[in-house]
Amino acid sequence: MNAEDAQVIGFTLATAALSTLIILPFGIGLAWLLARAKWPGKSLVETVVAMPLVMPPVATGLILLNVLGRHGLLGIGARKFFGTEIVFTWKAVVASMAVMSFPFLVRASRLAFEEINPRLEQVARTLGSGRARVFFGITLPLAARGLIAGTVWAFARALGEFGATILVAGNIPGRTTTMAIAIYSDIQLGDEGHAYQLLGVSAVLAFVAVSLGNRFFPWGEKR
């Protein structure tokens, strides 16, 4: 394990954490809307959100490349308003991780909200509480275990993200190389020993994350 490895591990953990933080409010908000509200286009949004789960990650990466690239809508916006490029930078790594892990967060959070008896929220409102107080005082605490599980799974998925990231962020040592990309790169270059070292670190991180996720998953006991 050398300084370069430490940088790759640290970079992967930091970008995965940042992507999870970014999707957290949107994922939880959307999960609540899917679980509790009826609105036009709901099933369409539901399908689009789940697509990264079943589409080849490289295909999702290609879509991201078009959206975030020089001529893409968000790419143009980022350059115009923030004077920055997204593709082939750490921001592209974060964006790929966010898109690929978003469905995990939404699915687990939605299940967590659906498990709550809506009568509790209705009664809380008849007791004089507005929607916000009910959400933060009743809904969120009761869904907390499921939301934490979803967050941990999203983080774990972000840690392992490869297909979309390699296309949108490339493999620029010290700038966009994540653990998954470093393992792939080592295998390509014939440095299998180093690849197995990183594999060991990835396995430990994945084990810890999935164990934590299962521990918080509120329906684990029923299975």
Added chain:
Amino acid sequence: MKLRLKNLHLVQGPFELRMDLETTGDVIGIFGKSGAGKTSLLELVAGLRQPQTGRIEIDGTVLTDRARGFSIPLERRGVGYVPQDLALFPHLSVLKNVTYGKSATNSSGVKISFDHVIEVLEIETLLERSIGQLSGGQKQRVAFARALLAQPRLLLLDEPLASLDHELKLKIIPYLGRIRDEFHLPMLYVTHAPDEVVALCDQVLVLQEGRCVHLSPPLEIFEATTSMALKPGILGENPNA
């Protein structure tokens, strides 16, 4: 309390509720078989459902008026609603449950005091417990206390004793009597048990298939307080048979 339901019409799937009545009473029972529309009517008053048409008035205050597109929002409706499953908040202690509504109300408008409710319902020793540590009867009393401390203008009780065995039911009925006598709060009381109607209510709406088929004091409806059978013609049949 004067309850006025004007041209009330609710359609939900194959079920239809139509009601047009006016009645006065301190505790108005809503009586009928399962599926008669008792809970639907209570939920309309609580604001949990909106009728297709009609108006709901309590003591001259309009709660819902579809013709004007008006409905007082749930949190400002001032109803103390106790559903059949009680819906106690499982993550909060008994104390936090009973004071949940209290903290949302303006303390200057407090008419029902915390101490009085705790004393009447005898739950002082339960306050530090979690909901999971309570027996069925204790949960009932906590749910009543929570509803009362939200300073409602009206209590809505949806079959509050339905899940209790007969012995426990006999223990809880006096608490409901105390709530009625101590706090002078009007109540709408949904039940399918004639003994509860006779013990607590001074007026009864008998519902059948979403319609009010009879409205009168309980003793005019039941054959005798001992048999609790409905008089012939009330429903066209005897529901207790």
